[in-house]
Amino acid sequence: MSSIVKEILASPIQMADQVSKLAEEAQNFRQECLELKSKTEKLAGLLRQAARNSNDLYERPTRRIIDDTEQVLDKALVLVTKCRANSLIKKLFTIIPATAFRKTSMQLENSVGDVQWLLRVSASADERDDEYLGLPPIAANEPILCLIWEQVAILLSGASLDERSDAAASLVSLARDNDRYGKLIIEEGGVPPLLKLLKEGRMDGQENAARAIGLLGKDPESVEHIVNAGVCSVFAKVLKEGHMKVQTVVAWAISELAANHPKCQDHFSQNNAIRLLVSHLAFETIQEHSKYAIANKHKSIHSVLMASNTTSAQEEEDDKQMVAHPGANQSANLMHNVVSNTMAIKGAMVEEEKANNKKQQQQQQQQQQSGNNSQMSIAGTSIKGREYEDAGTKAQMKAMAARALWQLSRGNLTVCRSITESRALLCFAVLLEKGPDDVQSYSAMALMEITAVSEQHSELRRSAFKPTSPAAKAVVDQLLKVIEKEQPDLLIACVRSVGNLARTFRATETRLIGPLVRLLDEREAQVSMEAAIALNKFACTDNYLHENHCNAIIEAGGAKHLIQLVYFGEQMVQIPSVTLLCYIALHVPKSETLAQEEVLIVLEWCTKQAHLIEEPSIQPLLPEAKSRLELYQSRGRGFR
Incomplete structure (x- = not known):
């Protein structure tokens, strides 16, 4: 940084010295040239001061101001060069407008003001002594840019944590007000000092920094810049060790960055963010939420058993003798083995308990020391730390x-696999039932996305949502409860999730069909459409159990509701309703209910509707469904 700034400053300093020298040698307009020399020397002095303090200078405004200063000095150099003409002919042919000196003099004054502002804004808070910086002349056309420079300079200048927190809060306000301001903050190098504050600051400063970063990632390009600055590792560290209030803002910021640029998902996954977020979700939601700790404990006991069963050479020799002389020693040796194994296991458990107690004491001492030395909370991934947070903070963290x-x-797929391999599905099921409103809503949306990926990837579908899985059963039970209760805020997401899982259900699992069919009747258009789309996934040809599901839809009264939606529903509902009716006619054309409800007439009517026959999802189905229904129903009439 220092060497770069010195290189930037070298050229204007040389130009300023040259302008001063030529102004001194001027033959014409000598008084005006001497005035330019005075201002140029003042500017050169400020530039040299900036070069001496190059370590403290903020590079972005330095480049902008020095570029403008060089242009002014270049104009001044051309002007004083003309004034050196000493022959009569040169004087006659050298034309200098009367306003040239006045304009150049004013530009030099502006450059002096810009460099003075640069030195003040780059100085520490003690050196400024709370002096109001004002706006430099360069800010005449874009005052917001200089305000951004000032706040970023405070973050960079080693100011106190309180001042840096206030600067981050100002950037939050700017980024929230206008997307363009957010882009300017990124372009002017605001992300690295915000990340530094997030690592080093107190709780309020960390919250402001995390919130600012979340607001800055409004588009893929901005998110890419933020990720390249190292945000993923910093966020992961906060999720692991930070105060829960800061962790809450960080989790929100991750959701914003991922929403605006999905390509950053893998970066967060690689930095262990998924496991840390699941840990927060599972805390006080389900028991024994840390499967990793349980696995390690089982492993230690297993190793003890294996060690206790390992025989030495002497024991092998004793076994040989026992085989040679069975009877008297057999009972004694068996009892000896049982006692030895039991004592070994008991000793290992005692040692493990001692080690755990010692570790807990060390953690408590560290927490007490950190509480005395800083305002950082003991709340992190430690369960003991998180227990002390208030209920509102815990609920917001889960949300x-x-x-x-x-x-x-x-x-x-990678992230969904990581989530489903943890206890997250069970957590979502519990939170969908008992969580606060926003926690329920986000849990439902998460399940919708996970099931959507599972629908496209059979391997994930079979591993995560196999019928015998307790977590999968719990998820399906809660989805069904939401649909039966028709909870408005959760209904659409849960209907979509059930539809996404349509290929995972067994032939005997018909309890989901009835509630979905009921949603077709006298509902909001959006709900009816989603229910029809979900039922299509049960009835489509790709579903191996399509015939069973079609019969279940008919038994639940689906045909009558679908006919009403085809004739009178909005177009958004009409199209999936026609598609579903076609699938039912294709797969169970012998149904008496279809004949009684005159579904054939409905399909005939559909073939005369231009907007329906041109629909790609209906076009291949409608003629085949109509002809198949005609075949079986005419045959039925012949038999009667």
């Missing part, structure tokens, strides 16, 4: 963790 997992899982 933002679910929101982040929702956005991170959208269309991403």
Whole structure:
């Protein structure tokens, strides 16, 4: 940084010295040239001061101001060069407008003001002594840019944590007000000092920094810049060790970045963000939420058993003798083995308990020391730390963790696999039932995205949502409860999730069809459309159990509702309703209910509707469904 700034300053300093020298040698307009020399020397002095303080200078405004200063000095150099003409002919042919000196003099004054502002804005808070910086002349056309420079300079200048927190809060306000201001903050190098504050600051400063970063990522290009600055590792560290209030803002920021640029999902996954977010989601939601700790404990006991069963050479020799002389020693040796194994296991458990107690004491001492030395909370991934947070903070943390997992899982197989391999599905099921409103909503959205990915990838579908899985059963049970209760805020997401899982259900699992069919009757258009789309996934030819599901739809009264939607529904509902009716006619054409409801007449009517026969999803189905229904129903009439 220092060497770069010195290189930037070298050229204007040389130009200023040259202008001063030529102004001194001027033959014409000597008084005006001496005035230019005075201002140029003042500017040169400020530039040299800037070069001496190059370590403290903020590079972005330095480049902008020095570029403008060089242009002014170049004009001044041309002007004083003309004034050196000493022959009569040169004087006659050298034309200098009367306003040239006045304009150049004013530009030099502006450059002096710009460099003075640059030195003040780059100085520490003690050196400024709370002096109001004002706006430099360069800010005449874009005052917001200089305000951004000032706030970023405070973040960079080693000011106190309180001042840096206030600067981050100002950037939050600017980024929230206008997307263009957010782009300017990124372009002017605001992201690295915000990340530094997030790592080093107190709680309020960390919250402001995390919120600013979340607001800055409004488009893919901005998110890419933020990710390249190292945001993923910093956010992961906060999720692991930070105060829960800061972790809540960080989880929200992750959801914003992932929503605006899905390509960053893998970066967060690679930095362990998924597991950390699931840990927050699982805390106080389900028991034994840390499967990793349980696995390690089982491993230690297993190793003890294996060690206790390993025989030495002497024991092998004793076994040989026992085989040679069975009887008397057999009972004693068996009892000896049982006692030895039991004592070994008991000793290992005692040692493990001692180690755990010692570790907990060390953690408590560290937490007490950190509480005395700083305002950082003991709340992190430690369960003991998180227990002390208030209920509101815990609920907000769960909501933002679910929101982040929702956005991170959208269309991403790797992330969905990581989520389903943890206890997250069980957490979502519990939170969907008992969580606060926003937690329920984000949990439902997360399940919708995970099931959508599972629908497209059979391997994930079979591993995560197999019928025998307790977590999968819990998820389906809660989705069904929401649909039966028709909870408005959760209904659409849950209907979509059930539709996404249509290929996972067994032939005997018909309890989901009835509630979906009921949603077709006298509902809002959006709900009816989603129910019809979900039922299409049960009835479509790709579903191996399509015949069973079609019969279940008919038994639940689906045919009558679908006919009403085809004739009188809005177009958004009409199209999936016609598609579903076609699938039912294709797969169960012998149904008496279809004949009684005169579905054939409905399909005939559909073939005369231009907007329906041109629909890509209906075009290949409608003629085949109509002809198949005609075949079986005419045959039925012949038999009667």
